[in-house]
Structures are given as structure tokens and as C-alpha cells.
Amino acid sequence: MLYAGIDIGSTAAKAVLLNEERNKILARSLMPSGWNSKETAEDILTWLLSLGYSKDELKIVATGYGRVSVPYADSTLTEITCHGKGASFLGGNDLTVIDIGGQDTKVILLKNGRVIDFVMNDKCSAGTGKFLEVMANRMGLTLSEFFTLAEKGRDIKISSMCTVFAESEIVSLMGLGTPREDIACGAVGSVVAKVATLISRKNHTENYFLTGGFCESALLIRKLSEVLGSEVKTVPDARFAGAIGAALLWK
Amino acid sequence: MADYHKMWEALGMDVKTHDLLCEALPGAFGDVYLSQENRPEGMDYFNMVVAEIHGIRPAELVEHKKNGGKVVGTFCIHVPDEIPVAAGAIATGLCSGSQFWVPGGEKKLPAATCPLIKASLGARFDRTCPFFRLADMFVGENTCDGKKKAWEILAEDAPMYIMDIPQMKRPKDYAHWEDEIHGYLKKCEELTGNKVTPAKLREAIILLNKKRKALQRLAEFRKLDNVPISGKDVLLITQIAFYDDPARITAMINKLCDELDERAKNNVSVFPKSAKRILLTGTPLSIPNWKVHHIIETLGGAVVCEEMCTGIRYYEKCVDESGSTIDEMIHNLTERYMGAIHCACFTPNFERIDDIKRLAKEYKADGVIDVNLKFCNIYDTEGYFVERELNNAGIPVLGIETDYTDQDAEQLKTRIGAFLEMLGN
Numbered sequence: 215m216l217y218a219g220i221d222i223g224s225t226a227a228k229a230v231l232l233n234e235e236r237n238k239i240l241a242r243s244l245m246p247s248g249w250n251s252k253e254t255a256e257d258i259l260t261w262l263l264s265l266g267y268s269k270d271e272l273k274i275v276a277t278g279y280g281r282v283s284v285p286y287a288d289s290t291l292t293e294i295t296c297h298g299k300g301a302s303f304l305g306g307n308d309l310t311v312i313d314i315g316g317q318d319t320k321v322i323l324l325k326n327g328r329v330i331d332f333v334m335n336d337k338c339s340a341g342t343g344k345f346l347e348v349m350a351n352r353m354g355l356t357l358s359e360f361f362t363l364a365e366k367g368r369d370i371k372i373s374s375m376c377t378v379f380a381e382s383e384i385v386s387l388m389g390l391g392t393p394r395e396d397i398a399c400g401a402v403g404s405v406v407a408k409v410a411t412l413i414s415r416k417n418h419t420e421n422y423f424l425t426g427g428f429c430e431s432a433l434l435i436r437k438l439s440e441v442l443g444s445e446v447k448t449v450p451d452a453r454f455a456g457a458i459g460a461a462l463l464w465k
Numbered sequence: 466m467a468d469y470h471k472m473w474e475a476l477g478m479d480v481k482t483h484d485l486l487c488e489a490l491p492g493a494f495g496d497v498y499l500s501q502e503n504r505p506e507g508m509d510y511f512n513m514v515v516a517e518i519h520g521i522r523p524a525e526l527v528e529h530k531k532n533g534g535k536v537v538g539t540f541c542i543h544v545p546d547e548i549p550v551a552a553g554a555i556a557t558g559l560c561s562g563s564q565f566w567v568p569g570g571e572k573k574l575p576a577a578t579c580p581l582i583k584a585s586l587g588a589r590f591d592r593t594c595p596f597f598r599l600a601d602m603f604v605g606e607n608t609c610d611g612k613k614k615a616w617e618i619l620a621e622d623a624p625m626y627i628m629d630i631p632q633m634k635r636p637k638d639y640a641h642w643e644d645e646i647h648g649y650l651k652k653c654e655e656l657t658g659n660k661v662t663p664a665k666l667r668e669a670i671i672l673l674n675k676k677r678k679a680l681q682r683l684a685e686f687r688k689l690d691n692v693p694i695s696g697k698d699v700l701l702i703t704q705i706a707f708y709d710d711p712a713r714i715t716a717m718i719n720k721l722c723d724e725l726d727e728r729a730k731n732n733v734s735v736f737p738k739s740a741k742r743i744l745l746t747g748t749p750l751s752i753p754n755w756k757v758h759h760i761i762e763t764l765g766g767a768v769v770c771e772e773m774c775t776g777i778r779y780y781e782k783c784v785d786e787s788g789s790t791i792d793e794m795i796h797n798l799t800e801r802y803m804g805a806i807h808c809a810c811f812t813p814n815f816e817r818i819d820d821i822k823r824l825a826k827e828y829k830a831d832g833v834i835d836v837n838l839k840f841c842n843i844y845d846t847e848g849y850f851v852e853r854e855l856n857n858a859g860i861p862v863l864g865i866e867t868d869y870t871d872q873d874a875e876q877l878k879t880r881i882g883a884f885l886e887m888l889g890n
């Protein structure tokens with residue numbers, strides 16, 4: 215028996231296949247979530263089957279907002295439990311897991327590999343990937359162009375915490391002729407500040423571990439480490455943490 | 466359902482808009498309630514009351530008024546029902562729990578007002594709730610800032626009577642609330658034209674204590690390992706207790722409890738063995754706000770207690786029945802209504818934290834969910850202590866903020882689902 219985990223988030227869908235012993239990742243897939251979670255789920259199934267296994271040889275666990283749209287899943291779990299499990303697989307048993315997602319950001323406290331507490335941002339999209347997406351859009355850039363630009367910028371302060379207000383603040387900064395790289399850098403700083411506030415609400419350890427789509431953004435990791443006063447660790451597979459956790463959690 | 470349109474028209478209601486509410490309610494009630502398995506038969510009465518929520522009871526109030534009786538509406542459990550009842554009036558709760566009324570409230574109130582207040586004003590100004598037409602006197606209290614100011618706006622259309630609730634619990638504050646209850650008694654006498662005699666007041670105290678005792682009896686079943694009734698059902702009964710005839714609902718609850726006695730003997734549970742037991746704490750859940758209970762129980766949890774105004778705070782303690790003069794009885798009412806209710810409108814309010822910890826033990830809760838209405842500043846702020854103290858006591862806690870809409874249903878499912886998963890591993 216092999217184990218597959220599927221994590222359909224608001225922007226990206228992640229899937230992994232683990233070996234029989236569940237200690238090795240055999241395959242990974244990353245695709246945009248698209249408009250229709252059901253279709254995305256179908257695409258993932260096609261991918262899984264293309265690896266040469268039949269459905270009967272797999273146990274499939276789905277997580278993320280789209281977890282209810284995976285009719286062929288053997289079970290579902292929330293992304294919090296899965297990210298916690300995935301992070302402990304990748305980074306150790308006692309961690310403060312930070313997941314900056316497309317729609318929401320969560321902080322998960324792990325002790326002995328178990329989730330003992332967690333907190334998610336409220337309805338507001340400040341401090342999430344959405345915030346950066348909106349800002350990048352506003353500046354006519356893709357998210358990766360936005361990060362490349364931000365690397366070169368100086369840290370300026372975006373004072374509005376709310377995405378809607380921050381957007382108009384950025385428009386007026388652009389109007390004032392503020393360099394775009396500075397604005398981008400400031401926007402990343404704003405997300406980092408909001409995430410740090412969320413973390414400070416909980417009684418946490420300083421073993422920070424970042425999961426989710428931003429685990430390859432050196433700038434964000436650097437800034438986050440600075441604000442938290444301690445190194446934030448991550449690994450390239452951390453964007454698959456939810457999917458890995460899901461596969462590990464099949465019982 | 467019987468046709469109440471004539472009555473609603475006579476009450477000056479906006480019948481057309483109100484019809485929309487009547488159309489939506491049966492579906493919502495069916496989804497949340499009738500879909501439950503293995504419900505006690507004794508719930509039939511409560512199902513019927515909800516099905517005709519704007520019919521049966523309002524018709525009784527209309528009858529009462531035809532005979533010269535008065536109706537007094539209240540918004541807070543600090544205001545003693547014993548007083549209007551002793552004066553021969555009918556007391557009814559008015560807090561509103563549906564998004565249906567919120568836009569009406571938003572026409573007059575800031576958006577950043579809690580939905581309970583918005584819905585209450587909307588129900589009156591939009592003329593879409595019979596209880597808000599029937600009340601001859603609306604008793605407001607200055608508990609939170611939101612209500613205090615909203616009452617000034619409501620007073621432009623409704624006959625308001627405001628009570629000044631203290632914000633602390635020192636001896637002089639008790640004395641002040643006692644004085645306010647004396648004033649309330651005078652006001653109710655004026656309104657009804659009836660004199661409140663010691664015998665009448667004692668009768669009212671005993672009547673309402675009986676209702677409390679029935680609700681306490683019901684709550685006891687939730688302490689069992691095999692819980693014979695769902696949290697949703699108990700919530701519904703508590704909500705109905707705010708406006709149904711006190712003697713009748715007492716009898717109905719006791720009848721239901723007889724059935725539950727049987728279930729308890731046979732170890733019948735409405736929950737699977739693995740269900741995690743949840744204690745809810747926070748702001749009131751007015752009818753028909755069943756959202757959080759529904760999510761928890763659909764995800765496999767069991768709500769076993771509510772440290773809320775629509776819960777334990779409403780019925781846990783009885784009024785001392787020993788007084789013989791009006792003064793003594795009002796003193797006893799003050800002790801109960803100030804001393805036994807721990808609302809975040811008081812400072813400090815550490816007794817509430819003690820209550821939560823005590824109840825978590827008594828009801829063997831696996832975890833606590835602190836659920837607060839959006840824009841309720843006082844409960845939101847107090848959440849700081851709730852979380853810290855429960856953490857210190859080693860009791861898992863999840864804080865959530867929500868309103869009457871369904872927009873956050875998915876987010877709530879994720880948070881609550883993750884919390885239940887956490888309790889399970």
C-alpha cells in the first residue's frame with residue numbers, strides 16, 4: 215500500500231505520494247487550484263494514476279479548503295492537523311510552525327510531534343499571500359517579479375494593516391514617485407509584521423519552521439527571522455507540508 | 466401551519482417582508498434539527514413551538530392584551546422577570562439571533578456594532594417580528610456601550626425603560642441595583658395598574674425558580690458519559706424558555722427529563738463514543754442562532770454545556786425564596802441577579818473564569834470554545850484571560866469570532882475541525 219496526500223489550497227494544489235513505510239516522498243505535484251476544485255481533484259487523480267499505480271494500491275487523504283471536493287479520498291482532515299504533521303516530518307517534533315497561505319495564515323504549536331495549539335488570522339487578508347498578490351497586481355507584476363523587485367528595495371513602512379487601505383496607500387506612494395522596489399519591500403515587511411503579531415498571541419517556542427508557498431522566498435524568510443529575533447528554518451519540500459501530513463495521517 | 470396573517474396585519478407588521486422569513490425558517494430548522502438521529506420524543510413540543518414561533522405565542526400575548534394585560538420585553542438576563550410577572554404582565558425575551566434583521570439595524574447603527582444589537586433594532590424598525598410589536602414596554606439596560614447607545618435610537622420608535630446596571634460588584638453597587646429593581650417594580654405597577662403584593666412576588670419567584678430547576682435538571686443529563694440529548698436540542702429549549710409561558714415550558718422540560726431518565730438508565734447516547742465534549746463560553750446565542758452548535762455537532766463533537774446567557778448563566782442559581790416582605794424579596798432578587806451572573810460588562814469579572822474552569826470539570830469537557838459575536842468588545846477583550854487561564858489550567862481552548870451570516874462557515878469548520886482533531890490525537 216502507498217499513501218497519497220492532497221492539499222487543495224486557495225491558490226495552489228499540492229499532492230505527494232509516499233512509500234509503503236511512509237518515510238520517503240516518491241513523487242510531488244504542484245498545480246494552480248484554478249476555479250473549480252473538483253476539476254483540480256480530477257487532474258490530481260490523473261497524475262497519481264500516471265505514476266503507474268491503481269487506485270486500489272493507494273490510500274488517499276485530502277486536506278485544505280478544497281478537501282470536500284475530492285470524492286475519491288479515503289478520508290479528510292483539516293489543513294492545521296496536516297501542516298503540523300508534515301512540518302514535524304520535515305523539521306522536527308517541537309516547532310512553532312508558520313504557514314503563510316493564499317487565503318489565511320496559521321501558526322501551529324507542535325510538541326512531541328503533536329499539535330497542542332494553533333491560531334489563524336481572522337477574515338481579513340492582511341498577513342496572507344493574498345495581500346502580496348493584491349499588491350503585486352496593483353503594480354502590474356507577477357508574484358515572482360514582485361519578490362525579485364522587493365529584494366532590491368529599501369524597507370519603507372506601509373502603515374495600513376488592512377489590504378484595502380494598504381492598496382490605496384500604495385497607489386498614493388506610487389503617485390508620490392516612491393521607487394517600486396521600496397514599495398514591494400515595504401509590502402513584504404507589512405506581511406511579516408502581521409504574521410509576527412499573530413505568533414506573539416501564543417505561548418510559543420523559538421524553533422520557527424515555515425511551511426507553504428513562501429518557503430522559497432529568501433527575502434521573506436530573512437525579514438521574518440529578523441523580526442522574530444531567531445532563525446526561521448524551512449526546506450524546499452515545506453510547501454508540500456500539508457499534503458505530506460495528510461498522507462502520513464492515514465489510519 | 467395555521468394562518469396568522471390577519472394577526473400580523475393587525476399588529477402593524479410588514480407582512481410581505483415577514484413572509485420571506487417564514488419561508489426560510491422551516492428549511493433552516495429542518496437542516497439543523499430534524500436531521501438529527503435518535504432525538505427524544507419530548508422534543509416534539511419544542512419543534513412545534515419553533516415551527517409557529519411567530520404564531521402560537523404571539524396569539525397568546527394578543528389574547529392577554531385583549532383582556533387588558535401588558536407585555537414587557539427584555540434584552541438582558543440581569544433584568545428580573547419576577548417583577549413584571551408579579552405585576553400580572555407577561556415577560557418575554559427580545560434578543561434577536563437572525564441575519565434577517567441585521568440590515569434593518571444597519572440602517573441606523575454603525576456597521577461595527579454586534580449583530581445581536583443590530584438585529585434587535587432591525588426587528589423593530591422593519592416591523593418584521595410580532596414580539597417587537599406586542600411589547601408595551603421595552604426594558605433596556607446599559608450593560609455594554611453598544612446597547613446603551615442603541616437604546617436611545619430604539620426609543621425614537623419604542624417605549625423604552627432603561628435600567629442602570631452597575632459595572633462593578635461592590636456593596637454600593639448591589640445597593641444601587643437593588644434600588645433599580647425597586648424602581649422597576651414601581652414602573653411595572655404603573656404600566657399594569659396592578660399592585661405587587663408580597664404574595665404575588667413570592668409566587669413569581671417560585672414560578673421562575675421552578676423553570677430554573679427544570680433547566681438544571683435537564684443540564685444534569687449532559688454530565689453523563691452517555692449524553693442522551695444533543696447540545697443543539699438543549700440550546701433550543703433554553704432559547705424558547707426566554708419567551709414561552711413559564712409554567713407550561715417547565716412542565717414540558719420535566720416531561721422530557723422523565724424520558725431522559727429512561728435513556729440514562731439504558732445508557733443511551735445521541736453521540737458516538739469518540740465524540741469530544743465541548744464547553745462553550747461567550748456571548749449569547751439568541752434564537753435562531755444555532756450555527757456554532759451545528760458545526761461542532763456535525764463535525765462529530767458534543768456540546769455539553771454553555772457558559773453563556775443562553776445557558777448556565779440563565780438558570781444555574783435559584784432566587785432565595787425565604788423573604789416575606791417586598792424589600793426582603795427584592796434584596797434576594799438582587800443577590801441572584803447581580804451576584805450569580807458573571808457578564809463581561811463587569812470589571813473585574815474573574816468569577817466567570819472560575820465558572821468556566823469549574824464547569825469544564827463538572828461536565829467533563831475535553832476542550833473549551835470561546836465564541837464571541839463580532840464587534841463585542843467586552844467579551845473579545847476578556848478572551849485574553851479566558852485563554853490564558855485555561856492554558857494555565859491545562860484545558861485546551863479555541864477562540865472564535867463570528868456573526869449571524871454564513872460567510873465564515875468554511876473557516877469555522879476548519880478551525881473547529883482542527884480543534885476537534887487536536888483533542889482526538
Ligand code: SF4
Pocket residue numbers: 540541542543608609748749774806808809810
Ligand atoms: S451578555 Fe451580559 S449584557 Fe448580554 S444578556 Fe448576558 S448578562 Fe446581559
Ligand code: SF4
Pocket residue numbers: 579580581582608609610611612748749838840841842843844
Ligand atoms: S454580545 Fe456584547 S456587544 Fe452584543 S449586546 Fe451583548 S455585550 Fe453588547
